[in-house]
Amino acid sequence: MMQLDARLTAAAYCAPPSARYASIAIELIARADKAPVDIFVAPEQAAPPKLYCRTGLSLDHEQLMSLADIGIRDFYVRHGDVRKLGEYLREAYLNGRRTVTVAEQFSAMQVVVSAEIEHAVRLLDCSKFVSLAATVGRDIAALISSRNVLPYEIFSVARHDFSTFVHVTNVASYSVLLAKRLGINDIRQLELLASAAMLHDLGKRHIPAKILSKSGRLTTTERELVEMHPTRGYIELCSRPDLTFEQLMVVYQHHERIDGTGYPVGITGKHISPWAKLIAVVDVFDALTGERPYREPITPQQAIGYLLRNAGTHFDAEIVQCWEAAFTE
Structure with missing residues (x-):
């Protein structure tokens, strides 16, 4: 069976000059005999994608897999086709009819829910996003609980770019993996935790996009706006x-720190919810290893080193040590 590795990606939104597309790892559709939607390829990173194969036409698997040899890792599909592609991937990877790895299923899941998350998070009423978070949380908890999976397996196939659905689905999956290592095995608790992780950054939708995507240093006013997002999310959901x-405390307290230097309140460790302490560790891990407008990503080992250096001050030391042990296994 084809194995996915660290080169693989799920779906992520990009904005080439001519249109808005979603990228999809070549390996995720490598099993298809025919293109499920129009498929595009971008020979150069900054160039608009060009049509590679029309919907319904046969795919040459050998040629398709050889694209990686010339540096092409992803295909692109039109934004309007993401939902249709998700239906194909749900049938191919998530219905249990084929033997696939948990990593493959997680990659497919990120594509399946991408369009729904990006749409739901922009609605004035957050109800649809809350409902979607509950559904995806259940799916992630069930997927990760069903088989023995290591954190690095999920990391190796998760997308790491600057995107709402990428970050929250990564944090949700890491939170379940870490919770299980900490001895939480009740499936309902894992579902609620994963759903809370999906919601933890909901308040960021009230921050202007130009601030979130700013490549330079934030002004004092901009920083204050960013640090209001836990409060805004909590108020919207409470x-x-x-x-x-x-779950509400995950949203409200995930940026609090053990020594009281966090935000929005600056409470100390004994007053921080256990779930918020857990989410804080994997939230920062995913942020550090992911692409951001203001810096390059660092390696998982470097991110764990940062967590260890700040264990006991910023982060709960036991939780950090558990994450290090799980990730390096």
């Missing part, structure tokens, strides 16, 4: 009867 106190 009256909902379908969320637990623990």
Whole structure:
């Protein structure tokens, strides 16, 4: 069976000069006999994608897999075709009819939910996003609980770019992996934790995009706006009867620090929810290893080193040590 490795990616949004496309790892559709949607390729990173294969036409597997040899890792599909592509991937990877790895299923899942997340997070009413977060949280918990999977396996196939759905699905999957290592095996608790992780940055939708994507240093005013996102997310969600106190605390406290130097309140460790402490570790891990407008990503080993240096001050030391042990296994 084809194995996915660290080169592979799920879906991510990009904006070439001519249109908006979604990128999709070549390996994810390598099993298809025919193109499920129009497929495009970008020979150069900054160039607009060009049509590679029309919907329904046969795919040459040998030629398709050889593209990686010339540096092409991803295909592109039109934004409007993401939902249709997701339906194909759900049938091919997520219905249990084929034997695939958990990593392959996770890659497919990121594509399947990408369009829905990006749309739902922009709606004035957050209800659709909350419902989607619950659904995806259940799927991630079920997927990771079903078989023994290592954190590095998920890291190796997860997308690491600057995108809403990429970050939250990565953090949700890491949170379940870490929770299981900490002894949380109740499936309902894992579902609620994963759903909370999906929601943890909801308040960022109230921050202007130009601030979130700014490549230079933030001004004091811009920094204050960014540091309001836990409060904005909490206020938006706190009256909902379908969320637990623990989930709300993930949204509100995931940037608090053990020594009281975090935000939005600056409380110390004993007052921080256990789930918020857990999410804080994997949230920072994913942020450091992912692409951001203001810096290059660092390696997982460097990110774990940062967590270890700040264990006991910024982060719960036991949780950091557990994540290091799980990731380096």
